[in-house]
Amino acid sequence: MSEIKKIKNLKEFSTSADRFEGANLLCPGCAHSIIVREVLNATNDDLILAASTGCLEVCTAVYPYTSWDASWIHIGFENGSTAVAGAEAMYKALKTKGRLKQPDRVPKFVAFGGDGATYDIGFQWISGCFERGHNMMYVCLDNEVYANTGGQRSSSTPIGASATTTPAGSVSYGEKKNKKDMVAIMAAHGAPYVAQVAPNKWKDMVAKIQKGFAAEGPVFINAMSACTTEWKFAPEDTIAISDLATDSLVFPLYEIINGTELNITYRPKNIIPVRDYLGAQGRFKHLFKKEYSYLIDEWQTRVDAKWEQLQRREEARV
Amino acid sequence: MADTMELRDIEVWDGNMAAAQALRQVQVDVVAAYPITPSTPIVEGYATYKANGYVDGEFVMVESEHAAMSGCIGAAAAGGRVATATSSQGFALMVETLYSASGMRLPIILNVVNRAIGAPLNVNGDHSDMYMGRDSGWIQLDAYNPQHAYDLNFIAFKVAEDHDVRLPAMVHQDGFMTSHTAQGVHTLTDEAAYGFVGEFQPMNDMLDLDHPVTHGVQTEEDWHFEHKARQQHALMTAVIPKIEAAFAEFEKLSGRKYNLVETHQMEDAEMAVICMGTSVETAMEVVDELRAQGIKAGVVGIRVFRPWPLEQLAEVLKNVKAIGTLDRSSPHGTVGMLYNEIAGTLFNCDTKAVLNNYIYGLGGRDLTKAHVVGIFNDLKANVDAGKLTTPLQQYIGLRGPKLSFF
Numbered sequence: 001m002s003e004i005k006k007i008k009n010l011k012e013f014s015t016s017a018d019r020f021e022g023a024n025l026l027c028p029g030c031a032h033s034i035i036v037r038e039v040l041n042a043t044n045d046d047l048i049l050a051a052s053t054g055c056l057e058v059c060t061a062v063y064p065y066t067s068w069d070a071s072w073i074h075i076g077f078e079n080g081s082t083a084v085a086g087a088e089a090m091y092k093a094l095k096t097k098g099r100l101k102q103p104d105r106v107p108k109f110v111a112f113g114g115d116g117a118t119y120d121i122g123f124q125w126i127s128g129c130f131e132r133g134h135n136m137m138y139v140c141l142d143n144e145v146y147a148n149t150g151g152q153r154s155s156s157t158p159i160g161a162s163a164t165t166t167p168a169g170s171v172s173y174g175e176k177k178n179k180k181d182m183v184a185i186m187a188a189h190g191a192p193y194v195a196q197v198a199p200n201k202w203k204d205m206v207a208k209i210q211k212g213f214a215a216e217g218p219v220f221i222n223a224m225s226a227c228t229t230e231w232k233f234a235p236e237d238t239i240a241i242s243d244l245a246t247d248s249l250v251f252p253l254y255e256i257i258n259g260t261e262l263n264i265t266y267r268p269k270n271i272i273p274v275r276d277y278l279g280a281q282g283r284f285k286h287l288f289k290k291e292y293s294y295l296i297d298e299w300q301t302r303v304d305a306k307w308e309q310l311q312r313r314e315e316a317r318v
Numbered sequence: 319m320a321d322t323m324e325l326r327d328i329e330v331w332d333g334n335m336a337a338a339q340a341l342r343q344v345q346v347d348v349v350a351a352y353p354i355t356p357s358t359p360i361v362e363g364y365a366t367y368k369a370n371g372y373v374d375g376e377f378v379m380v381e382s383e384h385a386a387m388s389g390c391i392g393a394a395a396a397g398g399r400v401a402t403a404t405s406s407q408g409f410a411l412m413v414e415t416l417y418s419a420s421g422m423r424l425p426i427i428l429n430v431v432n433r434a435i436g437a438p439l440n441v442n443g444d445h446s447d448m449y450m451g452r453d454s455g456w457i458q459l460d461a462y463n464p465q466h467a468y469d470l471n472f473i474a475f476k477v478a479e480d481h482d483v484r485l486p487a488m489v490h491q492d493g494f495m496t497s498h499t500a501q502g503v504h505t506l507t508d509e510a511a512y513g514f515v516g517e518f519q520p521m522n523d524m525l526d527l528d529h530p531v532t533h534g535v536q537t538e539e540d541w542h543f544e545h546k547a548r549q550q551h552a553l554m555t556a557v558i559p560k561i562e563a564a565f566a567e568f569e570k571l572s573g574r575k576y577n578l579v580e581t582h583q584m585e586d587a588e589m590a591v592i593c594m595g596t597s598v599e600t601a602m603e604v605v606d607e608l609r610a611q612g613i614k615a616g617v618v619g620i621r622v623f624r625p626w627p628l629e630q631l632a633e634v635l636k637n638v639k640a641i642g643t644l645d646r647s648s649p650h651g652t653v654g655m656l657y658n659e660i661a662g663t664l665f666n667c668d669t670k671a672v673l674n675n676y677i678y679g680l681g682g683r684d685l686t687k688a689h690v691v692g693i694f695n696d697l698k699a700n701v702d703a704g705k706l707t708t709p710l711q712q713y714i715g716l717r718g719p720k721l722s723f724f
Contacts, residue, residue, distance in 0.1 A: 066532035090525065
């Protein structure tokens with residue numbers, strides 16, 4: 001039986017037994033490690049983990065060290081999903097054949113990937129895993145940029161962000177395309193559970209991870225991961241930036257069950273302007289030039305429209 | 319529990335059916351696969367056995383060959399018997415993960431039904447995909463007919479899964495010429511076949527929940543070299559003796575004898591052709607006819623392509639005076655692979671054979687007995703002259719003006 005871990009407060013969380021060690025090479029202030037701890041801490045069950053090439057992978061499994069106290073595999077940039085799906089298939093085969101070493105224990109299968117590995121290069125692999133219905137959770141650590149390789153744009157990079165391959169310059173405001181709606185795409189696979197989470201809203205996140213672990217079939221979690229290095233804010237401000245993201249509704253928190261039932265899980269008491277979120281990060285600094293003020297207005301319009309759409313979907317139960 | 323299948327002593331199988339039956343008999347735990355001509359019937363076979371209760375492993379029908387090998391790697395790291403099949407473009411798409419599989423020391427069996435690689439697109443058999451795999455760190459075994467495709471699968475599992483080896487292995491057969499050509503295949507009983515390969519013994523398995531393992535780490539200039547060197551060392555030292563032992567044990571079981579290097583009429587041969595796949599048997603027929611005319615011709619077939627059986631080849635070639643190397647893949651910018659490998663094999667030996675190179679059979683073009691007779695005519699001239707009398711690299715069976723190089 002799946003075991004739901006009860007954690008009442010952050011103090012208890014911080015002293016909880018850890019299968020992801022603090023000894024890793026992630027940047028100070030990196031949200032990845034917060035998210036990973038929150039995911040792994042949501043269950044006491046055994047875990048079989050995978051990671052795609054990216055910040056998390058290169059910072060946690062540098063031979064002869066490992067930060068993982070659970071079985072973990074990395075193959076390449078695009079196939080973390082399929083790596084864990086293969087392990088899940090082997091689990092099923094050995095279960096059928098009565099060859100599991102610990103037949104009474106039911107491990108959870110979880111793959112982590114950045115937005116590059118998820119929205120771009122690994123998209124096909126993830127889609128395949130979800131279509132086939134593996135019993136696995138895929139967690140996208142969405143920092144909206146190829147951070148591991150130095151800040152190139154991905155299809156998760158939002159309009160107006162300056163990335164190294166879409167730099168802001170004298171005649172450019174940076175990224176020209178809006179972020180791909182990966183949550184909607186994954187929900188459209190008919191997955192039993194899809195959710196967007198943020199590490200600052202840890203209770204919401206843990207509840208969603210636990211719902212995901214309880215679901216039968218593939219689960220997609222899009223986790224906002226504020227990147228001190230590429231978003232350009234001070235390392236101690238990760239949670240403050242995350243609060244701006246969720247409270248401005250740039251990253252609305254919601255879940256979609258079976259591809260149809262949408263629930264908003266966090267409604268900010270005071271919705272703050274998108275301008276405040278953008279203004280706190282160096283990657284959007286150039287938008288505050290006079291000639292680009294229209295872009296900030298467009299940002300606000302887009303975020304408002306998305307929030308409106310989410311509420312309409314929630315109300316209509318679609 | 320999977321049902322057993324009663325086989326006749328001799329079944330009429332093509333190479334694909336032979337390979338599929340071998341995968342059934344060793345009871346592969348996970349097959350992750352993507353269809354591609356001409357290898358598709360192998361994984362269709364596994365799916366059909368599963369649909370009818372003859373296997374109880376998992377068949378994961380993925381969305382690309384890259385995903386097929388990715389899934390195989392995840393499954394193998396989890397700890398069980400894993401196999402798949404592919405050809406050509408699919409093999410090319412898989413290449414990144416082939417290096418991962420070998421670098422992670424995972425015993426996966428890949429049946430490669432050799433096919434040309436486009437452009438131009440071509441579904442027929444040549445060795446382009448097999449050659450593409452040769453630096454990937456896999457063991458590569460080469461079948462010349464459906465019987466070999468069947469037998470070499472058992473050898474591949476036994477060697478790859480040995481804890482002293484822990485390297486993936488490919489079993490190659492020629493697209494259509496072997497894969498779709500039915501012949502009599504001597505079978506093993508299900509019990510004998512499974513008994514030969516044995517129960518899978520996991521090592522560093524992710525599913526051993528009491529002993530977590532980290533697979534697929536990062537190494538830079540501090541450790542990468544040691545990993546790769548140990549992998550190469552295992553390939554070059556551990557694998558050949560294990561293959562020889564497996565061949566010997568298999569001979570006891572089946573009466574069929576395999577060798578690292580297959581030879582035909584080589585004992586007193588003055589000249590030899592060296593080739594792979596179905597061409598070996600074509601060359602053997604020609605040699606028998608030439609022998610009837612008193613011509614001292616012989617054939618050397620590469621059975622184990624990787625690791626390259628350097629010493630064994632040097633031994634069988636030590637007395638020949640002319641060697642024709644036949645490559646069924648365009649070397650694109652140099653001489654053929656077999657020319658280079660054989661030259662390298664013989665360079666520090668006393669053998670002073672005249673060596674030349676033929677590119678043949680690309681995209682499934684036939685190699686006829688008449689072609690092979692022509693090659694031996696060239697070799698005879700080289701023997702008589704004691705030096706190269708032909709261009710170093712020629713094409714066999716090519717339409718239009720004669721092309722040659724060097």
